[in-house]
Amino acid sequence: MTNNDIFKKLRVAHKLRDEDIVNIMKLVDFRISKSELNAMFRREDHPKYMECGDQILRNFLNALIIHLRGPMPKKGEKKQPKKKSND
Template identity: 75%
Template sequence: MTNNDVLKKLRVALKLRDDDIVKILALVDFRISKSELGAFFRREDHPKYMECGDQILRNFLNGLVIHLRGPMPKKGDKPKPQSQNKPQKKSNN
């Protein structure tokens, strides 16, 4: 499976548009145009097809983590405490 296949499958599975992928890559300071991105999704026999390199896929995956989880907290920041209130089970008496 090529990097292009991985990128295509993630795009479909996460229902991402080209704009979304450009924004995700921008989260890790990686700039790419929509036309460059479109070349990765073309068929291999298309004249404007371009192979997705490891660097682009790596940056996309790192940006996807930030997109889905949020930015990593800085070392000096304390994590937010989790809610101590657990939902009580209702009894059927």
């Protein structure tokens, strides 16, 4: 299984659009364009196919964790409990 396959499966599993992925990648200060993403999601035999490198996948995974869980608290800080709304 290639990095591209993993990236595609995560995209589908989390129902992410290109814009969502671009914004998620910004959480770890990694800039990627929609056209670069589309190139990674193409079939391998397509002329504009681009291989997803380890750095891109690593940054996406780290950003996805922040997106889903929130930023990691700094040492010495306690995580703030979520407030319940009384609506």
